[in-house]
Amino acid sequence: MQMQEFLNALFARAKSEGIEACEAYIAKQDEFEASVNEGEIIGYTVSAGMGLGFRALIDGKMGYASTQVLDEASIELLVEGVKSNATLIESADEQFIFAGSNSYPKCDSYNPALDELSAADKLSMVKKLELATIAVDERIARTEDCIIMSGSSMVRIVNSLGLDVSHEDNLLCMAVAPIAQQKEQLNSGFEYLVVRDAADMNIDRLAQDAAQIALDGLGAKPVASGDYAIVLHNSAATSLLSVFAGVFSADSAQRGLSQLRGKEGERIAAECVTLMDDPFHPKGQSGAPFDAEGVACYEKKLIDKGTLTTLLHNLKTAKKQGLEKSTANAAKASYASPVGIAPSNFYFEPGSEPLNDLLKRADGGLLITDVQGLHAGANGISGDFSLSAKGFLIEDGAKGRAVNQITISGNFYQLLRDIQALGNDLRFSFPGVSCVGSPSLLIAGLSVAGE
Amino acid sequence: MVSIHALERALACALDQGGDFAEFFIEDTVSRSIALVDGTVDTATTSRKHGAGLRIYDGLNSLYVHTNDTSPDGLMKLAKQAASAVGNADAQARVIALQESRAANLHPILQLPGTMDGARRSQLVHDAYRVAKAYSPEISQVRSGISDSNTHVLIANSDGLCVCDDRTYTRMRVEAVATKGTESQTGAEAPGAMMGYELFESRVDVEQMARMAAEQAVTMLHADFCPAGQMPVVIGGGFGGVIFHEACGHSLEATAVAFGNSEFAGKLGQRIASDVVSAVDDGTLPNEWGSLNIDDEGTPTTRLVLIEDGILKNFMIDRLNGKRMGMPVTGSARRQDYTFAPTSRMRNTFILPGSSTDEEIIRTMGDGLFAKKMGGGSVNTVTSEFNFAVSEGYLVRDGKITCPVRGATLIGKGAEVLMRIDRVGQEMSMGQGMCGSLSGSIPTNVGQPTIRVSSLTVGGR
Numbered sequence: 001m002q003m004q005e006f007l008n009a010l011f012a013r014a015k016s017e018g019i020e021a022c023e024a025y026i027a028k029q030d031e032f033e034a035s036v037n038e039g040e041i042i043g044y045t046v047s048a049g050m051g052l053g054f055r056a057l058i059d060g061k062m063g064y065a066s067t068q069v070l071d072e073a074s075i076e077l078l079v080e081g082v083k084s085n086a087t088l089i090e091s092a093d094e095q096f097i098f099a100g101s102n103s104y105p106k107c108d109s110y111n112p113a114l115d116e117l118s119a120a121d122k123l124s125m126v127k128k129l130e131l132a133t134i135a136v137d138e139r140i141a142r143t144e145d146c147i148i149m150s151g152s153s154m155v156r157i158v159n160s161l162g163l164d165v166s167h168e169d170n171l172l173c174m175a176v177a178p179i180a181q182q183k184e185q186l187n188s189g190f191e192y193l194v195v196r197d198a199a200d201m202n203i204d205r206l207a208q209d210a211a212q213i214a215l216d217g218l219g220a221k222p223v224a225s226g227d228y229a230i231v232l233h234n235s236a237a238t239s240l241l242s243v244f245a246g247v248f249s250a251d252s253a254q255r256g257l258s259q260l261r262g263k264e265g266e267r268i269a270a271e272c273v274t275l276m277d278d279p280f281h282p283k284g285q286s287g288a289p290f291d292a293e294g295v296a297c298y299e300k301k302l303i304d305k306g307t308l309t310t311l312l313h314n315l316k317t318a319k320k321q322g323l324e325k326s327t328a329n330a331a332k333a334s335y336a337s338p339v340g341i342a343p344s345n346f347y348f349e350p351g352s353e354p355l356n357d358l359l360k361r362a363d364g365g366l367l368i369t370d371v372q373g374l375h376a377g378a379n380g381i382s383g384d385f386s387l388s389a390k391g392f393l394i395e396d397g398a399k400g401r402a403v404n405q406i407t408i409s410g411n412f413y414q415l416l417r418d419i420q421a422l423g424n425d426l427r428f429s430f431p432g433v434s435c436v437g438s439p440s441l442l443i444a445g446l447s448v449a450g451e
Numbered sequence: 452m453v454s455i456h457a458l459e460r461a462l463a464c465a466l467d468q469g470g471d472f473a474e475f476f477i478e479d480t481v482s483r484s485i486a487l488v489d490g491t492v493d494t495a496t497t498s499r500k501h502g503a504g505l506r507i508y509d510g511l512n513s514l515y516v517h518t519n520d521t522s523p524d525g526l527m528k529l530a531k532q533a534a535s536a537v538g539n540a541d542a543q544a545r546v547i548a549l550q551e552s553r554a555a556n557l558h559p560i561l562q563l564p565g566t567m568d569g570a571r572r573s574q575l576v577h578d579a580y581r582v583a584k585a586y587s588p589e590i591s592q593v594r595s596g597i598s599d600s601n602t603h604v605l606i607a608n609s610d611g612l613c614v615c616d617d618r619t620y621t622r623m624r625v626e627a628v629a630t631k632g633t634e635s636q637t638g639a640e641a642p643g644a645m646m647g648y649e650l651f652e653s654r655v656d657v658e659q660m661a662r663m664a665a666e667q668a669v670t671m672l673h674a675d676f677c678p679a680g681q682m683p684v685v686i687g688g689g690f691g692g693v694i695f696h697e698a699c700g701h702s703l704e705a706t707a708v709a710f711g712n713s714e715f716a717g718k719l720g721q722r723i724a725s726d727v728v729s730a731v732d733d734g735t736l737p738n739e740w741g742s743l744n745i746d747d748e749g750t751p752t753t754r755l756v757l758i759e760d761g762i763l764k765n766f767m768i769d770r771l772n773g774k775r776m777g778m779p780v781t782g783s784a785r786r787q788d789y790t791f792a793p794t795s796r797m798r799n800t801f802i803l804p805g806s807s808t809d810e811e812i813i814r815t816m817g818d819g820l821f822a823k824k825m826g827g828g829s830v831n832t833v834t835s836e837f838n839f840a841v842s843e844g845y846l847v848r849d850g851k852i853t854c855p856v857r858g859a860t861l862i863g864k865g866a867e868v869l870m871r872i873d874r875v876g877q878e879m880s881m882g883q884g885m886c887g888s889l890s891g892s893i894p895t896n897v898g899q900p901t902i903r904v905s906s907l908t909v910g911g912r
Contacts (some may be wrong), residue, residue: 037710040511040512041512041514042511042512042513043513043514043515043792044512044513044514044515044536045514045515045516045517045792046514046515046516046532046533046536047516047517047518047790048517048518048519049502049517049518049519049790050519063495064494064495064496064497065496065497065498066496066497066498066499067498067499067501068499068500068501068502068519069499069501069502069519069521074499077481077497077499081496081497084495084497084569085495085496085497085569086495087569088485088492088495088569088572088573089491089492089493089494089495090491090492090493090573091488091489091491091492091493092491093493119536142711144710144712144833179712179833186833186834187833187834188831188833188834222908225679225680255488255489255592256591256592256628256630257592257628259633259635336496336498337496338494338496372829372831372836372838373827373828373829373838373839373840373860375827375829376826376827376828376829376839376840377826377838377839377840377860379636379637381628381635381636381637382634382635382636382637384857384858386840386858386859386860386910386911386912387838387860387910388836388837388838388860388862388910404836405836405862405863405864405908406862406908406910407679407838407860407862407908407910407911408910409676409679409858409860409910409911409912410912446912447679447911447912448679449679449680449860449862449908449909449910449911449912450679450908451681451908
């Protein structure tokens with residue numbers, strides 16, 4: 001069935017079953033991906049995907065079901081699914097299907113020119129990236145991965161209260177992981193670039209940056225265990241903030257799964273720290289005019305000069321806490337997921353100092369450029385983290401010898417208080433449901449395990 | 452599902468403009484989940500995943516396309532799209548004759564998830580909540596949930612293979628949070644199997660798993676931070692096998708080996724581990740979480756010896772990388788779903804039992820760390836640097852287990868650690884995980900007896 005025919009049949013069937021309020025969340029994605037190894041195209045993927053999430057409010061309980069195929073069997077599965085799932089729900093939290101905001105902001109995240117780039121253009125770009133990377137230095141032996149991806153996606157929310165909103169975006173991404181070799185020693189690097197205008201895809205620069213990361217890490221060895229002053233490079237700081245973004249969810253706080261419960265209005269971070277959620281930031285790429293419940297998005301400060309101003313809310317958590325409105329942070333991990341909470345473009349506001357000035361203030365400490373093991377070594381509830389890390393000693397106030405095979409350990413809530421300065425080098429992560437950003441951070445101290 | 456004739460036509464069309472091999476993977480999955488938090492069921496979902504993926508390779512160049520439209524027209528459209536990307540106008544027309552078969556079923560399912568009523572699933576998550584909450588007044592929150600899925604797959608290729616298979620998985624998770632003042636610690640258990648709801652009669656005691664999660668959270672709440680440095684480390688059985696999975700397993704997958712991106716490339720027949728280490732990757736174990744009937748290229752699954760007495764015996768090899776390496780497939784090709792091309796992955800991967808007793812292993816270690824339970828980890832296969840988190844650890848002083856410690860991380864290089872395993876215990880057990888790599892997230896078992904590593908870097912503070 002075509003989409004509109006399917007939606008009409010689905011809503012009619014739901015109504016005939018006595019379902020008053022229901023909603024379809026439709027996500028479509030077109031993707032292209034190619035990877036190259038020694039000039040050969042070793043991966044080439046083209047896909048067109050669609051998913052439809054359906055939810056219905058039945059006796060005050062929200063039931064969810066979803067499908068990827070628009071046929072009669074799916075209508076049966078969706079309607080029966082929401083009904084049987086709603087009867088399992090016991091939570092007394094008030095649930096909402098939303099009729100729509102008065103107006104929606106403009107959020108320009110679709111560039112039609114990007115779709116005109118042909119497959120042949122993209123193949124020649126990815127081959128060029130591999131050649132350029134290997135050409136940077138004779139110690140670059142090969143690449144482990146060299147990829148180009150482009151994708152466009154569309155989200156539409158349609159409900160029985162008359163809401164019908166949609167949003168499109170597209171992106172082009174290239175990434176390369178060079179392997180540097182010096183005698184017996186190997187080191188791998190990784191860098192990527194995500195753009196919405198092909199003219200911004202600077203392949204030579206990307207190759208240079210990725211190769212430099214692989215080369216700089218050659219000869220790395222651990223440092224002695226102990227406490228060190230730390231400069232978290234923007235890429236590592238972004239990774240850390242991503243992992244702990246969940247502590248700003250009002251849903252987590254209301255369930256006692258974040259220590260920020262009831263801390264609104266209190267000082268939770270150093271005075272130099274301001275944390276933003278801005279769906280319209282020009283460098284962030286996870287913005288949209290409406291959230292997963294159809295509420296109009298807007299810019300907000302979560303931490304203002306060290307003080308927690310608000311947590312991230314959807315309609316349910318805002319109502320539960322007696323707030324006037326949602327912060328428009330309802331989010332779904334995919335069309336099939338229930339509505340949860342996530343930031344949009346979420347970042348520490350940058351300071352004024354370049355990275356080199358931060359290094360001068362941390363002489364004898366460590367510049368951490370990469371952290372690994374985030375999915376297991378970071379506890380979102382306690383805030384504790386203990387992560388495998390790479391970076392450099394800070395010698396004579398500047399980047400010195402390479403360091404690997406160490407761990408850095410600390411606590412995220414304490415780290416917010418221990419930030420002494422923020423660099424001027426704001427960088428955003430790879431965009432997904434959220435896009436997290438941070439400049440480099442000067443931290444008073446973290447515990448390091450090494451030799 | 453789609454007719455044989457339509458598949459034959461679409462496969463022929465896929466190779467219309469060149470290519471050595473074409474393969475369809477068609478999937479229909481219905482999955483359900485239920486989750487409880489704060490003592491009440493909070494979410495319940497039903498999802499249907501449906502689509503087809505088509506892979507073509509031409510020499511070592513491969514391409515992959517996928518769609519939700521599995522009608523005969525949809526498959527032809529997909530085939531044409533793929534063929535045009537191969538784009539060799541001089542190619543010879545191929546005739547495909549498919550031989551229909553059904554995978555031999557090694558893993559009988561007794562209580563299919565679809566037949567389960569909601570009341571029983573609701574009861575199970577409530578049981579877990581009740582027991583974990585009652586364990587201690589310090590248990591401040593409990594989350595429990597069950598997910599299950601039924602997948603039907605059909606794999607058809609230009610060599611004439613046309614095989615279908617059904618896969619059923621059920622998994623339960625309990626997470627307990629213990630809180631004292633501003634301190635919180637968690638404990639979790641997440642057993643699963645290639646089974647239906649007989650899982651809860653034959654393998655999983657919900658009350659016991661809830662108590663274990665709660666006990667871990669409370670124990671860690673009263674633990675000090677782990678000291679940092681190099682020390683001997685004893686790693687408990689079961690999910691402790693994640694060390695082998697990360698430190699060695701990923702580096703034995705053809706995805707790394709075929710491109711020389713593994714420390715173990717070119718080392719078949721050589722010593723890569725101490726002589727107390729033997730390890731296998733086994734897809735045939737009945738109803739295990741990482742088991743299969745056939746892999747995602749339609750090859751029957753196997754039991755594969757990876758390491759025997761420290762000597763490297765085999766790599767895990769998929770069809771395309773097998774071509775690249777000039778070696779046969781091992782039934783190890785896997786993918787998350789139809790949106791991914793398959794590649795070599797682990798199944799149930801574990802270190803075989805050795806000759807030491809757990810008591811002797813601890814008694815003779817001197818001072819060090821006993822990592823009773825492990826969290827997850829990751830590895831860089833190029834440098835073999837791995838890291839993983841200890842979710843429940845104890846300090847050992849003079850061969851005696853003393854106090855619990857929290858926040859420990861183990862890091863090292865796979866090749867070095869394998870040589871430093873100096874004791875392997877007698878009783879092997881397994882734990883369940885989701886392994887993420889090139890072809891997506893797939894169910895795998897890790898396993899081992901208690902083992903000892905003579906020296907590892909332990910992160911703590």
